[in-house]
Amino acid sequence: MGVRRLLLTIAVALVGGAGVVTGVNVEDADGDGVPTILAPRPARVTVSYQPSGGPPVSPTAQIRITASGGELRDVALTPPSGVPVKGTLAPDRRSWAPAEPLRYSTTYTWSGTAADAEGKTVPVAGKLVTVSPSRLVRATVNIGDGRTVGVAAPVQIQFSGHITDRAAVERALTVNTSVPTEGSWGWLQDESGGSRVHWRTKDYWKPGTKVVVSAKLFGVGYGSGSYGAADVSSTFAIGRSQITKADVTSHQLVVIRGGQQVASYPASYGLDSDPNRNTRSGVHVITEKFTDKRMRSEQYGYDVMEKWAVRMSNNGEFIHANPQTTGVQGSSNVSHGCVNLSTADAKAYYDSAMYGDPVEVTGSGVKLSARDGDIWVWTMDWATWRRLSALAG
Template identity: 35%
Template sequence: MIPAVIAAATLLTACGGGADAATPDAPDAKVSVTPAGGSKAVKLGSGISVKADRGKLTSVEVKDDDGAEVGGRLAADGSSWKSDGKVKPKTTYTVRTKAKSAEGKETSATSTFTTEQADKVNKLTNNPGGGQTVGTGMPVSITFDNHVDKDRRAEIEKALKVTSQPKVEGAWGWVRDWGGKDRIDWRPKDYWPAGTKVSVKGALSGINSGEGGWFARDYNFGFTVGADHKAVIDVPSHTLTMYENGKNVGSVTGSAGSPQDPTRGGVHTVRSKNAAETMDSSTIGHGDEWMLDSKWVTHLTASGTFLHSAPWNKSVGVENNSHGCFGMTTSDAKKVYDFLTIGSTVEVKGTTNTNKTDVGNGLEVWQETWPQWQQRSALK
């Protein structure tokens, strides 16, 4: 971890201002900026601060080399200003200040400094994407490109904020993604109300993730929760029932997993969909037993629990004989595919599979109770 080192403050010289005519020899307000102006390799992990002596600050503007303004807080008495976040890698900052001395003399000044390059930059991938409309079971899921050290998680979690209209209670939880990467998900305590507007902000710029590197930017995205569409699979009766706003809107029959490969139970979240796909036995540990083309494939777990057409299965609706998926006729699979959106939930009841599906095996946040989920927070 690179230690936070703050460069020495520098005294700014006035580049303009109106002197009080009655007190032409009155001293200027003494304004200092940290990191020091002119610095070429400011250490990462520090904030930006401005201090005024013999007067007060009346204005502080800080921008990076892209022209983006850096947020901060000016003290009520005008004695100091501090940035909300930390400096980001390989960036030049310009600090413009205005101050007024105790005698009323106004001055302005400009200071610039540049930060050092990070050895490694960590990025993230957010799901859902910005502007997407999703189902009522959709979590906010953020996967990091590089490893996040456990002792860095609390600071990162504090920098991530979820707000919604209407307001919904929820919590962050750290997850190991099925692909092996570090992930943090935010799930509501209960399902989202239909129509909820969600905003996610990550003030990550300048935060150290450990050996995985530094974050070089902030993140801001939002999404909308759509209609309340859910499905329930009753394994013994070979039936999938669709519900809209809690009302039964139709059922289809199918074949769930056999006694040897029973379908995973609990509440799953639709993670993706594919109109046409080749079902490859090797992806679920069955070697080269089959390679079959399927349509209207709705993905639940990352390990291969799907809803899909199974035109090769002559026992659809009669016998549970799949390798864990729920297979249907092509027309019924399309009905289900069209009805469920990314983020809709599918509950599997009556299965003999007692293994709990890992949260990272897809978007499986509903496999845990609310108290269990809260224990995943680094701030618990």
Template identity: 35%
Template sequence: MARFTRAGAVVGALTLAASLALTGCGDEQKKPEFVGGTSTDAGAVPDSAAPSTPGASSAPSGPALTLSPANDTKNKPVSTEISAKLPEGGKVSTVTLAAAGGGAVEGKLRTDGSAWVPSAPLKYGTRYTATVTATGADGTTSQGTSTFTTMAKPKSTIGSGLYLFDDKSYGVAMPVVTEFHPGIPKKDRAAVQKRMFVKTDPPQPGAWHWVDNGTQAYYRAPEYWQPGTTITVRIALAGVPLSNGKYGDIDRKATAKIGRSFVMKVDNATKKMSVYENGALSRTIPVSLGKKSTPSSSGTMVVMEKKESTVFDTRDDPDPANRYVTEIDFAQRLTWGGEYIHAAPWSEGVQGRSNVSHGCVNVSTANARWLFEKTRIGDPITIKGTERKIAAGNGWTAWSLSWSEFVKGSALPVPKGGSGPAL
């Protein structure tokens, strides 16, 4: 029976290893713009507000602006954003930020104009000068200037990970997966979520969902991603202060592609897997799922890892009946708890008729090879009709909830349908 142990999961995330450790079935485990977690969380940073010279067309004529950070502020986090108290009806027109003795810092305004976000973490122990120009409803301009100093590098940080890699192609159900160790306290999640930026091209709405005591957060759309989508992510946590005295460790970035649609659906009632390529049924495969004492999980999961050959070793299972060491071909991980799609020549005689596995999806060697050659990380599989449901966080379970349930896991309000392309 699959156990949700997740051994090695956080380590894999923190080192961004391209491969996750297997231990056994049923016992496992143009520059882009950015769109924030929701359109109401001020999480979007448009290209249109790149640094420019304030007052280029006319000198400021209105009252001086009050900036944040305030002038002569010290020990500011390197995640500091620039904001201004504006005259009624005014809006920021330009922002510049420069380090002492250095050039201008690149950055972008959030979509709602609430703050200007540097495109990379500021340097520790460095003095900066910010200049903001705003234009009022009557056309007059106002300007404010502030000089501040960032803090020294903190000694206590959280570890973080991003399960997305540059220039890789993923399946249509690949969520943006972030991990944190230790987990993010609940009262800090809104502030952290505001620093997690996602942009999709073509634009598609989306939302964040926190699971597993704050150690994971997923970003997905209401439906599977459109084939051909480009996903650009910045998890901008370097220097973000938390209530437990820790700070975010580093910024993580990735730009990846969504490939063709490849969807697997398994019905326990028929013991069959239906495979759809680009929406068309391409193959029906007999399966054997988990027996009643070790049932497979119902729900939507995604392929997390692929091993052409490996060894399942479950000798640490507390139930002697579930202990074994077996060589496995064409293994595709679905959960941290140890559920896989894999070749099971020993059960081919009952595949399509009865369930005998320890929780995995058993298929013939020929079908396992065919699937293995077709699938990508992030391809979805939906299993229905088994004795238990997939546990939240036991794998990349972003799609195991309906959209209405998924958005309840956001630390910030999510507009109906999800945050749109906020740039």
């Protein structure tokens, strides 16, 4: 048997009855009529991962797998529980991305295949690890879904821990309004065990505005190993405009609704001669209402129950009924900082008041400030307020 016949016999034996051996090419490479066995041709498709290796990633990172020179046939990203992550395969089958957030502190496994135009495949394989936070920090929004609030209501987000990277958090916050509204986030001093950020409008809200607050905080790094525990949001509306004018020198409490005066109540404000008892000048914001409120002070030695109490500051300032000062209401200021009204007038005001209504106090020798409670955002001019944003530059 000659060399030519020997080579042909070997090739036929390798090819066999099916005519094809996977990964083996049988052809006349040198043109001498003798079939030659060639090395397997590699697949022309490559697979790349984003992110590719490296340190653990946020569970909301932009994760994607991409095929070049071919297409993805099947892809799975699976945690130890064995239930693959839901994902979306692009129409051209060139890329795949998760369609749901991943979890913290989890190792995921890539699996599947990609194929080139000739059907040759490469595996989809590897690991993806998500970060393990040293602390999960929760957030709450002050205005609940479906509420209607007054025109001075700020959006408040309170965190359960300190925020170091405030810029990262602020970039995850959005406020969408049904009418154009200029506003800005501002970071105030920590309170209630954690950081807080408020969104204040430049001017009072326009009545009827619909507001959607979105805080995409899950997966956001807060610094010092802390991460956001969950997203929070709120959808609410701005009600009618009611602005209360409280000039302490007038001894009157005037209510302006929809631009028109609707009431003027004789009032007694804080005692002028004692700075600790002054009703603070500045824009207060109504936050709570009580049909009955216990009020006490060790310093001034009183412990009483008062009717129809409307809180306008977290420093103890209320608008409420006080029968004991009825005789001087409208003529003299004798209270300990609250606004005293008659029982009937206090009830009427209580019924009209709403969370977020502004109370504009003027004429006092002491100004409302940060030491007076949680809502003092209106005491600053617009330029000063905007500088409290972590993204101000």
